[in-house]
Amino acid sequence: MQTQSTISRQRATGEKSATAGQADRNRVRPMAFWFTTVVIVFELIAGSAWNLLTIDWVxxxxxxxxxxxYFAYxxxxxxxxxxxxxxxxxxxxxxEWAYAGVLFLWGGAVVSHLALGDGPESWGPPLMFLVLAxxxxxxRPADRRLQATRLRRDRSADAGQDSTGRPETRPRAWAVSAGLVVVLSAVSLLTLPAAEDITDEWAVERGWVDEQRP
Structure with missing residues (x-):
């Protein structure tokens, strides 16, 4: 009886540890997702501003x-x-198309710089953003994934979806996403003058231009 009781306690302890470990993973995963997502979204928005305004660095x-x-536009x-x-x-x-597109974007940048013999200061940043993407x-959470209808229906409660398998589009989620895009766009535009000064120096250091432009 004592042995059985000991085994039961050990089993209960193991189940609690497994539950605690699963809870930790459930907290870390969304944090890691949103961290990497915000970084790549900010880089895409900043890169868009740099390209559309065609700064000297571009x-x-x-x-x-x-x-x-014209490739910049x-x-x-x-x-x-x-x-x-x-x-x-x-x-x-x-x-899925967007993720595939950024993989081609940053992967192509890495290959282009490597093909010309550029150093890690040139191909390192796009490689980092490629990894983050x-x-x-x-x-990405389940409601941001392409899944079979049957799987969506089975996981609708956990994935934040309705009974038809379509993702819920709550106003709060849209407001947060729209606010994120607006804020990152504003930051990109406000920091553009400083970014131009820094990148002009980079272009000179790498020998892409003869001298820093006025």
Whole structure:
């Protein structure tokens, strides 16, 4: 009887530990998702502002890589669209396209710089954002994933979905996402002058321009 009681206590302790570990993972996962997501969304919005306003850094980089100048406007529009698609709730299929697009964007930047023999100061940042995008995509919650209708219905309670398998689009979720995009856009525009000064120095240091432009 004593042995059975000991086994029961050990089993109960193990179950409590497993439950506590699962609870910790359930807290860490959404925090890691939102951290990586906010970082890549901010980078996409900032990159969109830099490209659409075509700062000197963008011109120097495109010239160095051999891309046409108009490519900046194509990138700028796509970057902002991807940022919005990733930030807002719902639209799982568009989110998959957006994640795929940013993987091509930053992966292409890494390959382009490596092909020209550039150092890690050039291909390191896009590689970092590429990794963060993969982490964000991997950790995205169930209501941001493409799943079979049957699985959605079975997990509707946990995934924040209704009985039809469609993700809930609560006004609060939309307000938070829209506010995030607006705030990050404002920060990108307000910090643009400082970013121009810093990136002008980078272009000179890397030999992409002969001297810092006035």
């Amino acid at each position: 011109e120097a980089q495109l010239d160095h890589l051999g891309y046409p100048d 194509v990138l700028g529009v796509c970057q902002f669209g991807a940022a919005v698609a990733i930030a807002v709730p719902g639209f799982q299929l568009i989110k 993969v982490v964000s995509w991997t950790l």
